Amino acid sequence: QFDPDNTGYISTEKFRSLLQRHGSELDPHKLEVLLALADSNSEGRICYQDFVNLMSNKRSNSFRQAILQGNRRLCSKALLEETGLSLSQRLIRHVAYETLPREIDRKWYYDSYTCCPPPWFMITITIVAFFLYNGVVLDRFVLQVTHPLYLKNALLYHPQLRAQAWRYLTYIFMHAGIEHLGLNVVLQLLVGVPLEMVHGAARISFVYVAGVVAGSLAVSVADMTAPVVGSSGGVYALVSAHLANIVMNWSGMKCQFKLLRMAVALICMSFEFGRAVWLRFHPSAYPPCPHPSFMAHLGGVMVGITLGVVILRNYEQRLQDQTLWWIFLSIYLIFVLFAIFWNIFAYSLLDLKLPPPP
Numbered sequence: 001q002f003d004p005d006n007t008g009y010i011s012t013e014k015f016r017s018l019l020q021r022h023g024s025e026l027d028p029h030k031l032e033v034l035l036a037l038a039d040s041n042s043e044g045r046i047c048y049q050d051f052v053n054l055m056s057n058k059r060s061n062s063f064r065q066a067i068l069q070g071n072r073r074l075c076s077k078a079l080l081e082e083t084g085l086s087l088s089q090r091l092i093r094h095v096a097y098e099t100l101p102r103e104i105d106r107k108w109y110y111d112s113y114t115c116c117p118p119p120w121f122m123i124t125i126t127i128v129a130f131f132l133y134n135g136v137v138l139d140r141f142v143l144q145v146t147h148p149l150y151l152k153n154a155l156l157y158h159p160q161l162r163a164q165a166w167r168y169l170t171y172i173f174m175h176a177g178i179e180h181l182g183l184n185v186v187l188q189l190l191v192g193v194p195l196e197m198v199h200g201a202a203r204i205s206f207v208y209v210a211g212v213v214a215g216s217l218a219v220s221v222a223d224m225t226a227p228v229v230g231s232s233g234g235v236y237a238l239v240s241a242h243l244a245n246i247v248m249n250w251s252g253m254k255c256q257f258k259l260l261r262m263a264v265a266l267i268c269m270s271f272e273f274g275r276a277v278w279l280r281f282h283p284s285a286y287p288p289c290p291h292p293s294f295m296a297h298l299g300g301v302m303v304g305i306t307l308g309v310v311i312l313r314n315y316e317q318r319l320q321d322q323t324l325w326w327i328f329l330s331i332y333l334i335f336v337l338f339a340i341f342w343n344i345f346a347y348s349l350l351d352l353k354l355p356p357p358p
Helices: 012-025 028-040 048-055 061-073 087-099 103-112 120-137 167-173 178-222 232-248 258-280 295-313 323-350
Strands: 009-011 045-047
Touching: 009 012, 012 028, 012 045, 028 103, 045 048, 087 103, 087 178, 120 178, 167 178, 178 232, 178 258, 178 295, 178 323, 232 258, 232 295, 258 295, 295 323
Parallel strands: none
Antiparallel strands: 009 045
16 A cells, blocks of 8 residues: 555655554554654665564664664653553663663663563572572582582582583582672672573573683683682673673663662672682682682673673674674684683693692
């Protein structure tokens, strides 16, 4: 009816008149984005597929660019000013403002989020991995570094057992004290769950696991004689990526008390890192094996401010189309390969005196 020549396009003028005629039948958020698309299309025509993408909650790169350009012209009421929302709707809106710097992305997320699937990854890692394993299997919630079973556990990373590859990941299930576990759990839930609600389990799990692997590999390269325990590598990757994203988009972030929130997160991270440094150089309860290393924290931070920032900055954009993503991913893979060869050859070449195996 509106495209008699079957070109797949209609003019932006006709598209805008149709929206004004049938606007009351559309969701207000989708209507606003459709108007932005009409205003920002410099070619003077609208592709039918772009309209389908919007109505089916899908966005192509060209469609997203049109939306971002049209965002400069949006003057309607902000999502934060809407009233009469239910508790769940206010929670989703709060999460949107905590994590996304652009108003159009917040509205898109608010309109399309269905909590299906829920943020299962962070909840599973936190509750099942930490409390179920430590509480049920070990019959205790945390192993102190002074406990007789501390070094004999099959999960922690130990330099003498670095050939057991699973230890580069499973060390996150052990913690050096209840305060170590507590801080990591708090940061993981307060930061990781909202990020997963917005960016999905695939992206957040990638940042988390990349931080965990970088943490253990950083220890094997820079602190070669020390073991490592705790999930600080993954937690610090998520938190540092989130904080860096806030700093880079400071003016666009509309979350309440953002300065106070950043300060609290930095204080918690600094306290936990300072504790790890102090513990590393404190006399060991089981000499000659030292206390756990703090280098995993730094490995997680480096992953967060490189790979993590790119992943969190590009909401619902395909990462394979981002040049910076490929650059940082290449750097990360080069580091992993370097660390693998370092673990194979450097220990014997440097003739280090490693602590005895547990």
